[in-house]
Amino acid sequence: xxxxxxxxxxxxxxxxxxxxxxxxxxxxxxxxxxxxxxxxxxxxxxxxxxxxxxxxxxxxxxxxxxxxxxxxxxxxxxxxxxxxxxxxxxxxxxxxxxxxxxxxxxxxxxxxxxxxxxxxxxxxxxxxxxxxxxxxxxxxxxxxxxxxxxxxxxxxxxxxxxxxxxxxxxxxxxxxxxxxxxxxxxxxxxxxxxxxxxxxxxxxxxxxxxxxxxxxxxxxxxxxxxxxxxxxxxxxxxxxxxxxxxxxxxxxxxxxxxxxxxxxxxxxxxxxxxxxxxxxxxxxxxxxxxxxxxxxxxxxxxxxxxxxxxxxxxxxxxxxxxxxxxxxxxxxxxxxxxxxxxxxxxxxxxxxxxxxxxxxxxxxxxxxxxxxxxxxxxxxxxxxxxxxxxxxxxxx
Amino acid sequence: xxxxxxxxxxxxxxxxxxxxxxxxxxxxxxxxxxxxxxxxxxxxxxxxxxxxxxxxxxxxxxxxxxxxxxxxxxxxxxxxxxxxxxxxxxxxxxxxxxxxxxxxxxxxxxxxxxxxxxxxxxx
Numbered sequence: 001x002x003x004x005x006x007x008x009x010x011x012x013x014x015x016x017x018x019x020x021x022x023x024x025x026x027x028x029x030x031x032x033x034x035x036x037x038x039x040x041x042x043x044x045x046x047x048x049x050x051x052x053x054x055x056x057x058x059x060x061x062x063x064x065x066x067x068x069x070x071x072x073x074x075x076x077x078x079x080x081x082x083x084x085x086x087x088x089x090x091x092x093x094x095x096x097x098x099x100x101x102x103x104x105x106x107x108x109x110x111x112x113x114x115x116x117x118x119x120x121x122x123x124x125x126x127x128x129x130x131x132x133x134x135x136x137x138x139x140x141x142x143x144x145x146x147x148x149x150x151x152x153x154x155x156x157x158x159x160x161x162x163x164x165x166x167x168x169x170x171x172x173x174x175x176x177x178x179x180x181x182x183x184x185x186x187x188x189x190x191x192x193x194x195x196x197x198x199x200x201x202x203x204x205x206x207x208x209x210x211x212x213x214x215x216x217x218x219x220x221x222x223x224x225x226x227x228x229x230x231x232x233x234x235x236x237x238x239x240x241x242x243x244x245x246x247x248x249x250x251x252x253x254x255x256x257x258x259x260x261x262x263x264x265x266x267x268x269x270x271x272x273x274x275x276x277x278x279x280x281x282x283x284x285x286x287x288x289x290x291x292x293x294x295x296x297x298x299x300x301x302x303x304x305x306x307x308x309x310x311x312x313x314x315x316x317x318x319x320x321x322x323x324x325x326x327x328x329x330x331x332x333x334x335x336x337x338x339x340x341x342x343x344x345x346x347x348x349x350x351x352x353x354x355x356x357x358x359x360x361x362x363x364x365x366x367x368x369x370x371x372x373x374x375x376x377x378x379x380x381x382x383x384x385x386x387x388x389x390x391x392x393x394x395x396x
Numbered sequence: 397x398x399x400x401x402x403x404x405x406x407x408x409x410x411x412x413x414x415x416x417x418x419x420x421x422x423x424x425x426x427x428x429x430x431x432x433x434x435x436x437x438x439x440x441x442x443x444x445x446x447x448x449x450x451x452x453x454x455x456x457x458x459x460x461x462x463x464x465x466x467x468x469x470x471x472x473x474x475x476x477x478x479x480x481x482x483x484x485x486x487x488x489x490x491x492x493x494x495x496x497x498x499x500x501x502x503x504x505x506x507x508x509x510x511x512x513x514x515x516x517x518x519x
Contacts, residue, residue: 010463071507126435179397194453202505225458227485227486228458228485228504229458229485231505232417232483232485232504233416234415234504235417235485235505236416236417237420237506238506238508239417240416240420240423240424241420241425242424242509243424246424246428247423247427260420263416263419263420264420267416267420307414310460311458311459311460312460313461317500351460
């Protein structure tokens with residue numbers, strides 16, 4: 001049974017008998033079961049709203065995520081155009097932290113719950129904040145799929161936000177009055193979620209670079225330049241997201257908007273992947289030796305060094321990175337050694353030159369990473385400069 | 397090459413070696429009523445600035461060949477009338493640009509509405 005009349009019947013069934021219709025969509029059925037077990041009342045919202053002092057404390061404690069999310073809530077609101085809508089941010093427990101939307105939805109007589117309201121399923125039934133948190137992923141709740149009758153005019157969708165250490169940091173959702181409007185906002189909601197995650201990671205990156213600059217490391221200049229390069233993809237992603245938010249209400253061709261959002265999402269994901277590699281490289285604490293895939297470490301370092309190679313107009317050729325090569329090493333030290341070797345290769349060549357990075361098995365016990373730099377003007381007689389990092393292979 | 401005064405007043409040049417950034421910024425500025433030209437390097441940008449009537453330049457710093465700072469220095473030296481928005485991932489580059497005399501320096505990732513305000517002269 002899909003959303004619509006049949007779901008309204010499911011709601012009537014529950015109200016009259018307390019039974020949950022097996023025909024509800026699986027995620028909704030699970031949400032109703034949790035709502036029921038948690039004590040939610042489907043006839044009215046069991047309002048749990050913090051007092052003024054507690055709201056202040058909550059908002060103070062969550063300042064970072066509120067500030068990171070605000071521009072993205074505005075973008076979602078802009079993308080909703082003339083529809084009645086609310087874009088909401090909740091914390092990891094389901095407390096509403098921020099709401100942006102049209103005036104009626106934010107402060108009118110039928111407004112959505114404001115900051116300090118707890119939208120956990122036990123209080124508010126299946127909804128666009130509590131249910132994505134409970135399910136651990138994106139959920140859309142259409143009309144009568146809301147557990148509480150008072151929420152039936154709305155179609156809500158939400159998705160959790162991961163923090164820099166992959167923990168659930170928050171949840172964002174949109175509430176609109178039509179399924180069509182909700183569908184239009186779906187892709188930009190996903191992209192906005194990545195945008196907030198990127199901003200939270202960028203804030204951590206900023207703190208990391210301050211710590212990094214106070215640590216006496218030999219690669220300071222190279223790692224600082226890499227930090228600038230990492231930020232580039234975040235920059236492109238944000239620009240794309242803003243463009244999509246402005247295109248969405250005025251563009252009939254939704255495929256065009258989706259194309260922009262896909263590019264923006266790819267940029268934000270690239271930023272997050274590179275940012276994690278950069279954090280690992282720049283971390284101050286001593287690493288420990290463990291089994292790692294040397295090919296993966298080298299691939300990630302070369303990805304991080306892509307812009308540096310472009311700026312220097314050097315071609316990088318990689319060999320032997322297609323297959324896993326398990327070695328026992330301190331990953332951070334190895335990553336820094338790769339960075340040093342490749343940057344030394346860049347410096348030994350000239351614009352138009354080539355740096356070959358080759359990972360290979362030397363013996364059953366030893367693997368080696370070789371970096372060979374050939375300047376553009378190196379004639380047949382010229383020898384490329386070469387660096388080698390030896391690695392102990394894992395016995396597995 | 398000459399263009400209508402109205403179009404010239406809304407022509408912006410994006411200078412960035414990153415193709416994603418050029419494309420995303422092009423879409424954003426076009427929706428906001430700008431006629432957009434792009435250049436992937438400082439050298440290409442200087443050629444366009446010589447040949448076209450351009451009201452504003454969004455100038456990245458870290459590029460192959462001429463850096464954004466070097467391009468900006470040449471524009472200032474030639475008293476080019478374009479409004480330059482200098483964009484960099486590093487605080488220090490922004491400081492250098494301000495010392496050079498650039499008024500509009502943004503740090504990546506930029507706040508897009510702020511860029512639009514600067515380009516529109518609402519700053």
